[in-house]
Amino acid sequence: MTRKAVVLGSGGVAGIAWQSGVLARLADHGLDLREADLIVGTSAGAVVGAQLAAGLDPRDLYSRRLTPVEGEPVPKTSMLALFRLIRAAGTAKDGRQFGVRMGRFALGAATASEEERRSQVRRWLGDLRDWPAGRLVITAVDAVSGEPAFFDADSGVDLLDAVCASTAGPGVRPPVTIKGRRYIDGGMRSPANVDLAAGYDRIVVLAPFTRGGRVLPSVRQQIDELSGGVRVALVSPDPRTWRAITARGGLLDPARAPQTAEAARSLNVADQVAAVWTT
DSSP states (O other), X not given: OOOEEEEEOOOHHHHHHHHHHHHHHHHHTTOOGGGOSEEEEOTHHHHHHHHHHTTOOHHHHHHHHTSOOTTOOOOOOOHHHHHHHHHHHHHOSSHHHHHHHHHHHHHHSOOOOHHHHHHHHHHHHTTOOSOXXXXXXXXXXXXXXXXXXXXXXXXXXXXXXXXXXXXXXXXXXXXXEETTEEEEEGGGTOSSOGGGGTTOSEEEEEOSOOOOOSSSOOHHHHHHTSOTTOEEEEEOOOHHHHHHHHXXXXXXXXXXXXXXXXXXXXXXXXXXXXXXXXX
16 A cells, blocks of 8 residues: 655744645645645644644635734844854754754743743644644654654644644744753754655655755755655745745744745646655
8 A cells, every 4th residue: 555644844934834835736736635644744844734634624724824823923033043053053063963052052042931832833723732633743852962852642742732842943932841851843853854754655745945954964865865666746945935935034924924825825836746646
């Protein structure tokens, strides 16, 4: 039997909007990724992945992105904070050390409280409270050890906490406490964590960001390392959508989500995905 997986990568508020737009476009063409046997969600992809695994119609998700969530603040990260992030990325010897340094930075940063963050993510998830019936894996990184964490319905972790952890960008969102440990964004391991779909026959990857770093694998690198026989469709932003995502404040500004979602829904990606998903 052919086993199918969907991998949804990181990308901030804009990434949520972009993925919702792409999924709606695919649904317009009769491609329903809710049929996946596995959904892997990282950061923005954790939000969209939870909703997709719960069976929500992608076109409804798209409609939600056309109205910015009220009360969602735009985080302000200083240039000093950005410099520290870049320096940490440039000198870490491996992915675990990178995670430790990102975690240390995140633990010392001034951000909203964890409870404020949970309230924000509750608004993103809407009525979704419990782990969906579909197989869903949400990624995060331990802020102290730098080790990756993979949450699912059997982890004994609330869905809300898992999504909060996966979206806890260092210096932007607060690290999230789960069972006495602190966790940060799953994108600190990889932009999409495609390797978690190893063993599946057909994989669709929606990745707002695809580049890795000196010690972090890129999306393309992880795809190339999958074993033979797997078929993969990688969808990433075209120049128009990329401009919408990276415009001033676009990555984290909910007010720009409608423009990003609309640009994503106009992408001509159905044939590319159908060639993998339906054959």
